[in-house]
Amino acid sequence: GFGYAELGTVTLHPQSGNSKPRLFRLAKEKAALNRMGFNNNSAAILKETLTKQNIKMPGNRPIIIGINLGKSKATSNQNASKDYLESLQILGEYADYIVLNVSSPNTPGLRDLQNHEELKSLIQRLKTLPNCPPLFVKIAPDLNYQEIENIGILAVEEKIAGIIAVNTSIDRLGLGNRVILQTGNKLSEEDGGLSGKPLQQKANNVIRVLRKTIRNDLILIGVGGINSPESAWERLNAGASLIQIYTGWIYEGPLIVPRILNGLLKQLDKHKINHIQDVIGKDLPWL
Numbered sequence: 001g002f003g004y005a006e007l008g009t010v011t012l013h014p015q016s017g018n019s020k021p022r023l024f025r026l027a028k029e030k031a032a033l034n035r036m037g038f039n040n041n042s043a044a045i046l047k048e049t050l051t052k053q054n055i056k057m058p059g060n061r062p063i064i065i066g067i068n069l070g071k072s073k074a075t076s077n078q079n080a081s082k083d084y085l086e087s088l089q090i091l092g093e094y095a096d097y098i099v100l101n102v103s104s105p106n107t108p109g110l111r112d113l114q115n116h117e118e119l120k121s122l123i124q125r126l127k128t129l130p131n132c133p134p135l136f137v138k139i140a141p142d143l144n145y146q147e148i149e150n151i152g153i154l155a156v157e158e159k160i161a162g163i164i165a166v167n168t169s170i171d172r173l174g175l176g177n178r179v180i181l182q183t184g185n186k187l188s189e190e191d192g193g194l195s196g197k198p199l200q201q202k203a204n205n206v207i208r209v210l211r212k213t214i215r216n217d218l219i220l221i222g223v224g225g226i227n228s229p230e231s232a233w234e235r236l237n238a239g240a241s242l243i244q245i246y247t248g249w250i251y252e253g254p255l256i257v258p259r260i261l262n263g264l265l266k267q268l269d270k271h272k273i274n275h276i277q278d279v280i281g282k283d284l285p286w287l
Contacts, residue, residue: 008068009101012087014042015073024180032247035106035192038070043087050094058096067091068099077109081125095133103140103167105193116150123158134161141166141202145209152213162219165206168193196247200225204238211239211281229263230286239281
């Protein structure tokens with residue numbers, strides 16, 4: 001089964017998200033386009049929900065739970081750190097780790113927080129919180145290699161737990177002329193982030209750059225286009241410590257989990273490797 005679950009993205013203030021339709025299947029390509037816009041009832045309501053469900057505190061439950069935080073649309077970038085901090089104060093005690101989502105393309109200006117000084121200031125402010133959970137930063141796939149390296153170096157310098165790579169892409173990845181049935185528009189004419197199988201190669205490349213930059217100093221969580229045992233194996237060998245699945249779940253269903261796990265076990269046997277940790281960043285082939 002799953003080793004951990006991540007809740008969110010959740011924001012300090014409740015928000016309804018972007019106007020509908022805002023989620024589109026591209027079934028032939030095993031992809032999706034979304035412009036959800038962090039629709040959620042707020043950090044405070046999530047806390048109420050977790051309390052009602054009698055969720056035990058970290059260290060006293062059988063699964064790792066991460067909470068993914070975003071900036072409220074109504075909050076300016078100048079006040080973003082305060083927004084994240086207040087969400088963290090509300091939910092931090094429930095989280096084994098916290099994700100700073102600064103990379104969704106569906107909140108105007110959010111990706112600007114990936115800028116070195118902005119991100120450094122945000123991390124430093126959150127780390128002042130007593131008993132701050134381990135922090136991860138979720139980054140976009142559309143950064144250039146220098147920007148990716150800079151974030152990796154900053155993450156090591158600020159001693160955060162790791163990086164989640166990647167979010168959805170504003171690049172249409174060769175599918176710009178693909179027509180969205182619900183709207184009749186080409187993909188190139190639609191707003192939103194692209195996810196799923198077309199993102200595989202780009203996501204692998206980002207993980208490779210990060211692993212080379214940070215060496216073994218941080219945890220890297222790989223996400224984006226993972227839909228099979230082979231794609232999971234590739235992501236781990238590119239340098240990911242852990243993986244997440246989203247769009248792959250839509251097209252492959254719940255059986256994707258045992259398929260990936262059993263596929264990874266078979267690869268370990270074929271390579272005569274005892275532990276999955278020994279394949280991270282090794283670029284071993286799929287046998």
